[in-house]
Each structure stands twice: as structure tokens, then as C-alpha cells.
Amino acid sequence: MKHFITSLFVLLLLLSSSSCIEKVFAKDSSIGIDDNKALSINDKVNALLLKMTLEEKIGQMNQYNGFWDLTGPTPKDGDAAKKYDHLKKGYVGSMLNVRGVKEVMSVQKIAVEETRLGIPLIIGFDVIHGYKTISPIPLAESASWDLEAIKMSAHVAAEESAAAGINWTFAPMVDISRDARWGRVMEGAGEDPYLGSKIGVARVEGFQGDDLSAYNTIAACAKHFAGYGFAEAGRDYNTVDVGTSTLNNIIFPPFRAANEAGVKTFMNSFNELNGVPATGDKYLQRDILKGEWGFEGFVVSDWGSITEMIAHGHAKDGTQAAEIAIKAGSDMDMESYLYVEELAKLVKDGKVDEELINDAARRILTVKFELGLFDDPYKYLDEAREKEFTGQQKYHDAVLDMAKKSIVLLKNENNLLPLKKDGQKIAVIGALANDNTSPLGSWRIAADDSTAVTVLEGLKAYSGNQITYAKGADVTIGETKFVTELKINTTDKSGFPEAISEAEKADVVIMVLGEHGLQSGEGRSRTELDLPGVQQDLLEAVYKVNKNIVLVLNNGRPLTITWADENIPAIVEAWHLGTQSGNAIAQVLYGDYNPSGKLPMTFPRRVGQVPLYYNYKSTGRPVLPAPDIVFWSHYQDEENGALYPFGHGLSYTSFEYSDLVVDIKSSKEVVVSFNLKNTGKVKGKEVVQLYIQDLYASVTRPVKELKGFELVELEPNQSKNISMTLTDKELGFYDNQGNFIFESGDFKIFVGGSSKTLLEKKIELE
Ligand code: NOJ
Numbered sequence: 001m002k003h004f005i006t007s008l009f010v011l012l013l014l015l016s017s018s019s020c021i022e023k024v025f026a027k028d029s030s031i032g033i034d035d036n037k038a039l040s041i042n043d044k045v046n047a048l049l050l051k052m053t054l055e056e057k058i059g060q061m062n063q064y065n066g067f068w069d070l071t072g073p074t075p076k077d078g079d080a081a082k083k084y085d086h087l088k089k090g091y092v093g094s095m096l097n098v099r100g101v102k103e104v105m106s107v108q109k110i111a112v113e114e115t116r117l118g119i120p121l122i123i124g125f126d127v128i129h130g131y132k133t134i135s136p137i138p139l140a141e142s143a144s145w146d147l148e149a150i151k152m153s154a155h156v157a158a159e160e161s162a163a164a165g166i167n168w169t170f171a172p173m174v175d176i177s178r179d180a181r182w183g184r185v186m187e188g189a190g191e192d193p194y195l196g197s198k199i200g201v202a203r204v205e206g207f208q209g210d211d212l213s214a215y216n217t218i219a220a221c222a223k224h225f226a227g228y229g230f231a232e233a234g235r236d237y238n239t240v241d242v243g244t245s246t247l248n249n250i251i252f253p254p255f256r257a258a259n260e261a262g263v264k265t266f267m268n269s270f271n272e273l274n275g276v277p278a279t280g281d282k283y284l285q286r287d288i289l290k291g292e293w294g295f296e297g298f299v300v301s302d303w304g305s306i307t308e309m310i311a312h313g314h315a316k317d318g319t320q321a322a323e324i325a326i327k328a329g330s331d332m333d334m335e336s337y338l339y340v341e342e343l344a345k346l347v348k349d350g351k352v353d354e355e356l357i358n359d360a361a362r363r364i365l366t367v368k369f370e371l372g373l374f375d376d377p378y379k380y381l382d383e384a385r386e387k388e389f390t391g392q393q394k395y396h397d398a399v400l401d402m403a404k405k406s407i408v409l410l411k412n413e414n415n416l417l418p419l420k421k422d423g424q425k426i427a428v429i430g431a432l433a434n435d436n437t438s439p440l441g442s443w444r445i446a447a448d449d450s451t452a453v454t455v456l457e458g459l460k461a462y463s464g465n466q467i468t469y470a471k472g473a474d475v476t477i478g479e480t481k482f483v484t485e486l487k488i489n490t491t492d493k494s495g496f497p498e499a500i501s502e503a504e505k506a507d508v509v510i511m512v513l514g515e516h517g518l519q520s521g522e523g524r525s526r527t528e529l530d531l532p533g534v535q536q537d538l539l540e541a542v543y544k545v546n547k548n549i550v551l552v553l554n555n556g557r558p559l560t561i562t563w564a565d566e567n568i569p570a571i572v573e574a575w576h577l578g579t580q581s582g583n584a585i586a587q588v589l590y591g592d593y594n595p596s597g598k599l600p601m602t603f604p605r606r607v608g609q610v611p612l613y614y615n616y617k618s619t620g621r622p623v624l625p626a627p628d629i630v631f632w633s634h635y636q637d638e639e640n641g642a643l644y645p646f647g648h649g650l651s652y653t654s655f656e657y658s659d660l661v662v663d664i665k666s667s668k669e670v671v672v673s674f675n676l677k678n679t680g681k682v683k684g685k686e687v688v689q690l691y692i693q694d695l696y697a698s699v700t701r702p703v704k705e706l707k708g709f710e711l712v713e714l715e716p717n718q719s720k721n722i723s724m725t726l727t728d729k730e731l732g733f734y735d736n737q738g739n740f741i742f743e744s745g746d747f748k749i750f751v752g753g754s755s756k757t758l759l760e761k762k763i764e765l766e
């Protein structure tokens with residue numbers, strides 16, 4: 001990603017940053033209001049707007065990529081010159097992919113000291129799962145169901161990135177997705193709107209904290225509004241066609257929750273939704289988000305998504321695309337160059353009301369004031385602080401904690417895990433076991449290569465056992481440091497004999513297989529969900545000589561590991577866990593940490609089942625009663641159900657659920673209580689899950705919906721009575737007119753340790 005260097009302009013930028021041109025930026029004094037501290041941010045923004053020309057206001061709505069990193073298609077030749085010129089004119093309100101105090105200073109100085117009003121830039125960056133110290137990918141973090149830990153992880157990322165001059169992250173991605181073929185499921189919280197809403201809020205709170213102007217907080221961004229996770233056939237950027245019920249009940253809730261949590265920005269999306277590109281969708285942005293939900297922050301387009309409305313077949317040229325986008329409510333143009341080129345003329349020609357420009361600029365300036373950028377535009381630009389706050393030990397502790405909590409024990413036959421700490425011969429097999437870059441995952445632009453702890457390193461830190469290593473097979477062809485280098489069709493089996501020979505000699509084989517960290521993420525859709533390359537063959541070849549296999553998966557999406565589930569005794573889902581990956585995996589394998597993660601996404605048995613999700617609708621022919629096996633909703637060649645359902649995850653101990661009591665206080669207050677007992681031999685944590693089914697409704701409801709969860713830690717033999725309350729908020733739903741309603745009638749209540757719940761009770765609510 002670092003390959004785009006326009007060295008001449010880099011040089012110019014750095015030179016200009018070191019020149020000491022004393023200019024007054026648009027701090028309170030320059031807008032004549034510094035003596036009146038009582039003025040609200042709103043008043044200050046209005047005063048500033050009065051001083052701005054139309055072009056300067058539009059400039060605030062223009063966001064350029066920096067000169068160093070890229071997270072979208074390569075810009076055209078000459079773009080760098082244009083950006084530099086626009087920066088100096090005050091026609092740039094924000095930049096992305098500029099990072100580190102030095103780089104940020106070089107552009108901020110131009111904005112502050114060389115433009116007429118000196119309005120500071122807001123610096124955006126994809127701080128998705130950590131900045132330099134990398135935490136698990138968001139899907140992995142979501143598997144912890146631990147909102148406090150997730151909030152802490154976002155806070156750590158905010159603190160480290162803010163010290164590097166970043167003001168604003170393009171996270172959290174709160175897109176719900178049911179299709180593991182879509183590579184970006186790694187960036188979200190999975191398939192469930194309830195869990196996704198809670199996690200989205202935790203992330204927003206972690207990034208933004210209580211005070212946006214503090215040195216260790218950054219503005220968050222709920223993205224991608226809306227429907228991006230429902231790309232047809234899981235192909236990124238593809239068409240989205242969903243009905244009102246899915247839109248209101250599945251796609252919208254995490255966005256609504258993020259707004260209620262005070263998220264400062266939204267990003268719209270690349271996809272069209274029901275025939276209209278989201279970027280140009282007035283219904284989404286003006287009617288719903290800014291209208292009905294009262295969102296007061298600003299909306300940024302996605303990279304080039306305004307100009308992409310031409311390719312969508314929605315706008316005939318850039319002029320029309322800009323007009324549609326601003327009218328629809330997109331406040332800031334990321335890398336389309338269209339607002340800065342087209343909007344002023346559109347206003348002068350009377351096609352766009354200047355009030356729309358004022359409103360967008362007002363929203364953007366407000367966030368800049370809230371960040372404290374007008375008090376001191378260089379407040380986040382202190383090299384000493386950057387040094388002090390980069391890679392702190394407490395960040396490593398936090399991401400290690402998060403990584404352990406993210407691991408899901410999928411299977412553990414005959415208690416093969418945890419491993420004995422000494423006296424064993426362990427063969428570690430798989431290229432991913434020895435890869436110190438792949439665990440950093442997909443969004444790791446600021447992290448240095450080769451900075452993750454490998455599984456091999458993590459295991460070796462536990463002395464006592466004799467550990468050997470054989471690669472067996474590569475996951476990708478050649479070294480993969482950047483996504484553009486990703487080549488996945490490996491056929492080379494030359495490493496098999498060595499792996500087989502090591503396996504033969506071992507008591508236990510640990511096979512680390514799955515996807516390279518860059519194999520999931522943006523633009524990385526797949527049509528197969530199996531182990532890429534020859535890894536399945538490797539697994540089967542090793543299995544022939546040693547059945548004592550612990551399969552450790554590294555992946556950014558659910559995989560179809562049906563053969564492994566049938567044959568391999570222990571399977572550990574370890575995702576892409578970030579900087580501390582190997583340490584976290586070792587601690588779990590050796591039982592120093594008892595796994596408690598639960599899947600935030602269904603694992604299908606075969607790719608042909610997707611989209612597969614636990615909260616499906618019944619259909620009119622839901623069951624398959626023998627002997628009539630034809631006319632029911634089923635497949636000829638596979639069962640309907642999941643390999644591992646949503647919410648599934650084992651522990652080194654066992655839990656027993658009993659004594660479900662449902663106390664109907666009123667139709668708006670139902671108290672569900674039950675008993676949880678640790679029936680195993682070690683202390684463990686269980687994510688207890690509460691589901692409902694609204695049995696008959698004017699708009700049909702899913703067979704199960706998650707409506708509550710809690711993390712409960714118990715000593716062996718310890719029991720706890722747990723009680724959770726359902727209100728009309730959990731029992732109601734959105735009808736097809738978008739109204740939230742509660743309908744009385746029959747409900748089922750379920751509790752248990754996964755969406756295949758254990759206890760249930762039917763109730764009637766009036
Ligand atoms: C495109 C992605 O869709 C978006 O999520 C990201 O924030 C931007 N690129 C900026 O990198």
C-alpha cells in the first residue's frame with residue numbers, strides 16, 4: 001500500500017511544513033469571538049461560515065487521500081499536483097491515509113498557515129482493529145461478546161492513533177452480513193442485529209470516549225450506510241436488493257444504535273440499494289438518518305462512490321453525480337474530486353441550494369470544533385507524545401486480553417485440549433504457524449510487517465515440550481505483504497513428506513491452517529469457503545499418520561470445514577488475532593486461559609447453503625417429515641442446518657442450564673430467570689444467551705432472535721441464578737411502514753449457550 005509515492009510533492013510538503021510562515025488560523029480570535037467564551041460551538045461555526053466564500057465551504061466538503069498510502073483505486077497522474085494546489089487554496093477539509101505526526105504536520109501546516117482562513121484539516125484513517133498495536137479483526141473481537149473488552153480495544157486504538165495525529169477513524173463497520181463469501185465480514189460484528197448493535201455502540205464509545213477533544217479520543221464513523229453487507233452472491237460492491245422488513249429489522253438497527261450512542265460521522269456505501277446507489281440515496285441519508293433519526297454529525301462518501309454513480313448508471317456525468325450526492329445528503333466527498341470541481345457552479349446555476357452547502361460545512365466544522373482543532377490545530381501533533389504513546393506495554397496487554405477472549409473452541413473430543421505442558425512431542429504444521437505478518441489481518445496499514453507473535457513462538461515460550469515445525473504447504477504463493485501480491489492458487493505439495501514425517505513422530509500435531517490475513521477484507525470475496533490451496537489435502541495426509549490433531553484456524557470468515565469436524569478431534573477458531581496472536585493461542589491451547597468465545601456468524605456445512613443464518617424465517621414448509629421427503633424446504637444433497645450455529649462455542653468446563661422461569665409482569669415487562677451451573681472441573685466463563693420467537697405476527701418474525709446475553713464466570717460446581725428482562729423494545733419489531741410496533745400473542749422464550757438453545761417456554765402476552 002505504500003507504493004504510491006509522488007516524491008516531488010512529498011518533498012514540497014515537507015519543506016513547506018518546516019517553513020515558519022506565521023499565519024493566524026481560524027481560531028476563535030480570527031473569527032472575532034475569542035473573548036466570548038460563552039458562545040456555543042454552534043454560534044462559533046455560524047460566525048465562521050459567514051466569513052467563508054462558497055468555494056471555501058465546499059472545500060470543507062472535500063476529502064483527499066494523502067500522498068503515501070492507498071486504500072482504494074490508484075489515482076490518476078497529476079492528482080497529487082491538484083491536491084497540493086487545493087490544499088493551499090483552502091479547498092480541502094480533510095485528508096485520509098496521512099499518518100504519523102510528521103506527515104500530518106506537513107499537510108496541517110499548509111491548511112493552517114497558508115490558506116486564507118487557516119481552517120484545520122480533520123485527518124481520517126482506517127483504524128479498524130488497532131493502529132500500530134494490532135488487535136483481533138472485528139469479527140474475532142465480536143466472538144468475545146465482551147463489550148467492555150471491545151470498548152477497551154477501541155480505546156487503545158484511539159489513544160495510539162490520536163498520538164500519531166489521527167482525528168477520525170472510519171470505524172466501526174456495523175454492516176450486518178449473512179454471507180461468508182463476502183470478504184468484509186471480517187470487519188463487522190457478524191450476522192445478528194442485536195449483538196451487532198451492542199458491539200457497534202461499544203466501539204463508538206471506545207473510540208470517542210466522553211470528551212472528543214481529549215488527546216486520546218478520535219471521532220468514529222458508522223459505515224457503510226446502508227446494506228453493503230447484503231451484496232448479491234457475496235461479491236463485494238455488488239447490487240443489494242432487500243425488502244423493507246430486512247432493512248428495518250436487520251440492517252438499520254446497528255446504525256440506529258450508533259447514532260443514539262452519539263457517533264460523529266456516518267459513511268455511505270458503494271452498493272446500490274433497491275435501485276439507488278446509497279451515496280445518492282436521499283431516503284437513506286436525508287429522510288431516515290438526518291430526518292427521522294436526527295443525526296447531527298456529517299456523512300462522508302466512500303472512496304470515489306460519488307463518481308461511481310456514473311458506472312452504476314444513475315448519473316450521466318460528474319456534474320450530475322455531485323448534484324445527486326449533495327441533494328441526497330452526502331456531506332463530504334472522499335476521493336471523487338467532484339464536489340470541489342462541480343458544486344460551486346451547480347450553486348451558481350441555481351441547481352443546488354447554497355443552504356445544502358452551508359448545512360454540510362456546518363456539520364463538518366462542528367466536529368472539528370468538538371475535536372478541539374480550532375483551539376489548537378497542532379494539539380495532536382507532538383512527536384514526543386507520539387513516541388511515548390506508540391506500542392505501550394498496556395496496549396499489548398489489552399490486545400492480548402482481547403485476543404484470548406476472541407478465540408472460539410469449536411470442538412474438543414476426548415478432552416484433547418488443553419495440552420499437557422511437558423513431556424510431549426508436538427509437531428506444529430502449516431505455513432500460518434510460522435507467519436508473523438498474516439495474524440495482523442486485513443486492516444493494518446500503520447502496523448509494521450512481521451510484528452505479530454507467531455503460534456510457533458507462542459508455543460515455544462512454554463518450555464517442557466519438544467516442539468518441531470514443518471511448513472507442509474504454503475497458503476499463498478510467494479511472500480504476501482500487500483494485498484496486491486496475494487496469489488492464492490497454490491498447488492505445491494513438496495512440503496508434505498516433511499510434515500508427514502514430523503507428524504508420525506509426534507504425540508500431538510497442531511495444524512495451523514486457514515486464510516492468510518490478507519485473504520479476507522475489502523474486495524476479497526470468495527466462491528469457496530474451504531481451506532485455500534492444498535491445505536485440506538495436507539490435513540488429510542497428516543491425519544492418515546496421526547489422528548491426534550488440534551486444528552487451529554486462522555481466517556477472516558466462516559469456513560466450510562465439514563470434513564475436519566467429522567474427523568479432527570479438536571478445532572480452535574483463532575481468526576486473525578493481531579500482534580499478540582501466538583501468545584493468545586498458546587495460552588488457550590495450554591489451558592492457561594479457558595476459552596469462552598461464541599461464534600458471531602453461522603458456519604455453513606457447504607458453500608451452497610449461504611446465506612445461512614440462525615434468525616431465518618420458517619417458510620410454509622419448514623420440516624422434513626419422513627417418508628415425504630420431497631415437498632419440503634430442503635436440499636437433496638445436504639441438511640439445512642449449520643455446521644456450527646451462531647452463538648456456538650465450547651469451554652474446558654461444562655455448563656448446565658436449568659429451572660427456566662418466565663414471569664410476565666406485563667406485556668412490556670417479562671422477566672426470564674434460570675439457573676446456570678459449572679458442572680466441570682475448572683473455572684469457566686459462559687456467554688448465556690436469551691432468544692425469543694414471536695410466533696404469529698402481521699409481518700412474519702424469525703424462528704429465533706437474540707434479545708439478551710450476559711457473560712457469567714463460575715468456579716467448578718458453582719451455580720448462579722440469572723435473570724434478564726425483556727421489554728417491548730425487545731419484543732416488538734418494525735412493520736413494513738417502518739413503524740416500531742408490539743403485537744400481543746404467543747411467544748417462545750429460549751435460553752442456552754448457543755442459538756441451538758437448551759431451555760424453552762411458551763408464553764402469551766396481552
Ligand atoms: C473504502 C472502504 O469501503 C471504506 O470502508 C474505507 O474506510 C475507505 N475505503 C477508506 O479507506
